[in-house]
Amino acid sequence: MHPIHHILLLHLLLLHVSPSIQQSFIYNGFKSPDSTNLTLTGIANITGNGILKLTNVSSHQIGRGFYPDPIRFKNPGSESALSFSTAFAFSIVPKYLKLGGHGLAFTISTTKEFAGAQPSQYLGLLNVTLNGNASNHLFAVEFDTVQDFEFSDINDNHVGVDINRMKSVNSTRAGFFIDGNSTIQDICLHSGKTIQAWIDYDGVKQQLNVTLSLFSTKPSTPIMSFPVDLSPVFQDFMYVGFSSSTGVLTSSHYVFGWSFNMTGEAESLDLDLIPSLLPAKKTNKGLAIRFSVSVFLVFLIIIIAGAVYTIKKFKNTEVVEEWELDLGPRPFSYTELKDATKGFHEKHLLGFGGSGKVYKGVLPDSRTQIAVKRISRKSKQGPKEFMSEVSTIGRLRHRSLVQLLGWSRNKGEFLLVYDFMANGSLDKYIYSSNNSKLILSWDQRFKIINDISSGLLYLHEEWEQTVLHRDIKAGNVLLDSDLNGRLGDFGLAKLYDHGSNPTTTKVVGTLGYLAPELTRTGKPTTSSDVYAFGALLLEVVCGRRPLELKASPEELILVDWVWDKWREGCLLEVVDSRLKGKYNEVEAAMVLKLGLMCSSDEPSMRPSLRQVVRYLTREVPLPESLGLRCDGGAKGGLVVKIDVFTPSSLEKMKSW
Numbered sequence: 001m002h003p004i005h006h007i008l009l010l011h012l013l014l015l016h017v018s019p020s021i022q023q024s025f026i027y028n029g030f031k032s033p034d035s036t037n038l039t040l041t042g043i044a045n046i047t048g049n050g051i052l053k054l055t056n057v058s059s060h061q062i063g064r065g066f067y068p069d070p071i072r073f074k075n076p077g078s079e080s081a082l083s084f085s086t087a088f089a090f091s092i093v094p095k096y097l098k099l100g101g102h103g104l105a106f107t108i109s110t111t112k113e114f115a116g117a118q119p120s121q122y123l124g125l126l127n128v129t130l131n132g133n134a135s136n137h138l139f140a141v142e143f144d145t146v147q148d149f150e151f152s153d154i155n156d157n158h159v160g161v162d163i164n165r166m167k168s169v170n171s172t173r174a175g176f177f178i179d180g181n182s183t184i185q186d187i188c189l190h191s192g193k194t195i196q197a198w199i200d201y202d203g204v205k206q207q208l209n210v211t212l213s214l215f216s217t218k219p220s221t222p223i224m225s226f227p228v229d230l231s232p233v234f235q236d237f238m239y240v241g242f243s244s245s246t247g248v249l250t251s252s253h254y255v256f257g258w259s260f261n262m263t264g265e266a267e268s269l270d271l272d273l274i275p276s277l278l279p280a281k282k283t284n285k286g287l288a289i290r291f292s293v294s295v296f297l298v299f300l301i302i303i304i305a306g307a308v309y310t311i312k313k314f315k316n317t318e319v320v321e322e323w324e325l326d327l328g329p330r331p332f333s334y335t336e337l338k339d340a341t342k343g344f345h346e347k348h349l350l351g352f353g354g355s356g357k358v359y360k361g362v363l364p365d366s367r368t369q370i371a372v373k374r375i376s377r378k379s380k381q382g383p384k385e386f387m388s389e390v391s392t393i394g395r396l397r398h399r400s401l402v403q404l405l406g407w408s409r410n411k412g413e414f415l416l417v418y419d420f421m422a423n424g425s426l427d428k429y430i431y432s433s434n435n436s437k438l439i440l441s442w443d444q445r446f447k448i449i450n451d452i453s454s455g456l457l458y459l460h461e462e463w464e465q466t467v468l469h470r471d472i473k474a475g476n477v478l479l480d481s482d483l484n485g486r487l488g489d490f491g492l493a494k495l496y497d498h499g500s501n502p503t504t505t506k507v508v509g510t511l512g513y514l515a516p517e518l519t520r521t522g523k524p525t526t527s528s529d530v531y532a533f534g535a536l537l538l539e540v541v542c543g544r545r546p547l548e549l550k551a552s553p554e555e556l557i558l559v560d561w562v563w564d565k566w567r568e569g570c571l572l573e574v575v576d577s578r579l580k581g582k583y584n585e586v587e588a589a590m591v592l593k594l595g596l597m598c599s600s601d602e603p604s605m606r607p608s609l610r611q612v613v614r615y616l617t618r619e620v621p622l623p624e625s626l627g628l629r630c631d632g633g634a635k636g637g638l639v640v641k642i643d644v645f646t647p648s649s650l651e652k653m654k655s656w
């Protein structure tokens with residue numbers, strides 16, 4: 001035989017015999033035994049009911065699930081990438097309501113292992129050195145719930161196509177089209193809903209389409225459709241699968257079903273046939289796997305009716321169930337709270353907030369400890385406005401916020417009910433003189449700083465509305481029984497405006513924490529919150545107030561003092577001496593520098609809370625130059641700050 005024929009024959013044999021040449025597959029769920037041959041890496045696992053669970057809510061984790069065998073993406077002897085088509089159903093369930101984690105990516109790559117890959121923004125696919133290298137041969141479609149400015153992400157809810165680098169070659173906000181309507185219907189990727197995605201590549205036209213929907217049928221208009229040649233990206237054989245990761249913010253990522261096709265359009269998944277999270281949540285195993293819609297609706301109506309009934313009855317003193325909390329803060333009866341605080345006895349007084357006295361209480365039936373704030377109200381603001389704000393704020397939910405549990409109204413008086421924080425407020429620890437019981441270790445301080453930054457990030461960026469705290473200070477940072485830091489009194493600041501507290505001035509906030517522009521414009525912003533957060537950072541490290549009247553003139557204003565020391569190159573001299581040198585110097589220097597950045601007089605120079613969290617978790621290094629004061633005058637801030645002082649505020653300061 002002529003040698004050429006030999007080679008041809010070999011090629012033909014390879015094409016038809018090689019087990020690697022898988023053309024299409026479909027998984028309607030990943031139930032064993034037939035589907036358990038996916039290659040799982042990191043913390044990925046298949047749940048009992050056949051769901052591919054890529055990550056859980058542990059932070060900084062990677063989870064991947066890949067089809068075990070490589071797939072041919074180029075014909076022998078050809079340089080052009082073949083068409084492919086895939087459909088899959090996934091959902092992203094954040095640990096905290098409305099607070100995303102990182103996303104999930106459909107991936108085509110030369111490897112299933114991804115040596116050196118990092119979690120968080122690298123989605124478990126790349127790291128900083130690998131990012132952008134053409135020899136990665138990596139194609140990914142990311143469903144991203146974090147806006148990463150480093151990678152020029154368009155928003156925190158987008159679909160992006162990544163080639164060899166995390167910065168997308170094209171991206172679009174997540175959504176879909178209903179046939180016959182040209183308006184995008186938005187999809188919140190981290191809503192926990194099951195989302196079906198289709199990715200279609202036409203190798204001849206060199207066109208890539210990405211389509212999304214909340215349903216089983218594929219919309220006829222893709223959300224993304226653009227020209228791209230994948231030939232340089234693909235090698236002859238590639239692996240296909242999913243990768244996702246968590247960072248500081250975490251989500252569970254699930255894939256419920258997957259079809260893939262090299263020879264035609266991938267079959268769409270019937271969302272009723274694949275496993276879902278719903279039955280898994282029920283403890284009753286007898287429940288049918290598939291809820292019929294009507295049964296579910298009836299169930300829902302009963303729950304709501306039950307809830308409304310209980311709320312109407314007002315006598316509900318039972319333990320609050322988790323689902324009840326989801327309905328927002330609940331009403332308490334005045335007598336219930338009066339009993340809980342032994343008639344608002346002075347013995348139970350925890351402290352004075354900006355808006356009223358705070359009492360400790362114990363709910364008689366459940367023995368739950370609560371904190372009750374009594375706001376006396378002689379304001380123009382009616383109960384309706386008050387309630388609408390309370391219900392808004394009551395829906396905020398984050399581990400680093402003090403939870404508002406409910407409210408009560410009695411004649412002109414409002415009562416707010418909060419989680420009880422066993423260890424009181426941070427100020428008593430920071431300002432305590434040498435009572436060793438009250439001195440927090442460096443690790444405790446650093447943890448509290450991280451807690452508060454994530455709580456504030458939630459208020460600023462992660463909730464449905466931007467919530468300004470407006471009164472961040474050590475006195476509003478509370479410590480729970482495990483010394484976790486929790487931000488209190490958030491959002492309610494707006495109510496103070498109308499309160500009857502005579503010491504509350506038009507500009508809300510506390511001296512020493514007030515951003516200079518606030519006194520000029522009177523308009524609070526997220527960056528005025530950042531300013532106050534900066535003051536808090538410096539306080540926690542230095543163990544003193546932002547304004548210390550007893551200190552020497554050069555130490556009067558904390559931020560100026562720290563700034564001077566930084567310029568003199570002896571930054572760590574400002575660290576709280578009560579730590580007796582026992583602290584992490586790298587962390588302390590970072591927090592101090594960050595505190596200075598946040599304390600910039602120029603609002604635009606201050607970082608956002610998202611950036612603050614990145615710096616604190618060392619996802620991104622701090623910039624070398626802090627670029628603080630445009631005028632370079634360390635005392636520039638003093639003049640502005642002094643302007644705020646009025647005789648009565650100075651009196652108040654002295655009494656601190």
Ligand SMILES: *[C@@H]1O[C@H](CO)[C@@H](O)[C@H](O)[C@H]1NC(C)=O
Pocket residue numbers: 025034035037068069
């Ligand atoms: C993995 O499972 C699929 C579906 O049952 C099957 O078609 C495929 O041959 C299996 N692959 C391996 C390598 O076992």
Ligand SMILES: *[C@@H]1O[C@H](CO)[C@@H](O)[C@H](O)[C@H]1NC(C)=O
Pocket residue numbers: 043044045046047048
């Ligand atoms: C994966 O799940 C199985 C049960 O479904 C369990 O036995 C196994 O330990 C899990 N593996 C990991 C790595 O969590």
Ligand SMILES: *[C@@H]1O[C@H](CO)[C@@H](O)[C@H](O)[C@H]1NC(C)=O
Pocket residue numbers: 043056057058
């Ligand atoms: C997440 O999964 C890993 C590996 O299975 C496990 O060690 C860890 O405890 C889990 N974390 C949570 C919060 O469930």
Ligand SMILES: *[C@@H]1O[C@H](CO)[C@@H](O)[C@H](O)[C@H]1NC(C)=O
Pocket residue numbers: 115116117127128129130
């Ligand atoms: C990135 O991964 C590559 C490959 O494993 C490794 O050589 C490199 O050191 C990693 N870079 C970083 C910053 O981890």
Ligand SMILES: *[C@@H]1O[C@H](CO)[C@@H](O)[C@H](O)[C@H]1NC(C)=O
Pocket residue numbers: 129133134135
């Ligand atoms: C890209 O990766 C290849 C192989 O790992 C390596 O040899 C090359 O130096 C990398 N290029 C750059 C610019 O990092």
Ligand SMILES: *[C@@H]1O[C@H](CO)[C@@H](O)[C@H](O)[C@H]1NC(C)=O
Pocket residue numbers: 180181182183184185
């Ligand atoms: C198209 O969708 C938008 C957004 O949901 C909706 O407001 C509008 O009424 C729809 N138009 C038609 C013609 O159905």
Ligand SMILES: *[C@@H]1O[C@H](CO)[C@@H](O)[C@H](O)[C@H]1NC(C)=O
Pocket residue numbers: 200201202207208209220221222225
């Ligand atoms: C991509 O979408 C365009 C526009 O809807 C369509 O004409 C084209 O056929 C689609 N291509 C593939 C591969 O689905």
Ligand SMILES: *[C@@H]1O[C@H](CO)[C@@H](O)[C@H](O)[C@H]1NC(C)=O
Pocket residue numbers: 169170171172223224225226227
């Ligand atoms: C990105 O996609 C849109 C349509 O989804 C397309 O109009 C645009 O040209 C694409 N941009 C690039 C750079 O390919």
Ligand SMILES: *[C@@H]1O[C@H](CO)[C@@H](O)[C@H](O)[C@H]1NC(C)=O
Pocket residue numbers: 024025026259260261262263264265266267
């Ligand atoms: C792949 O495409 C072919 C041709 O359209 C079709 O017959 C087959 O059902 C598809 N397979 C899957 C798993 O989507």
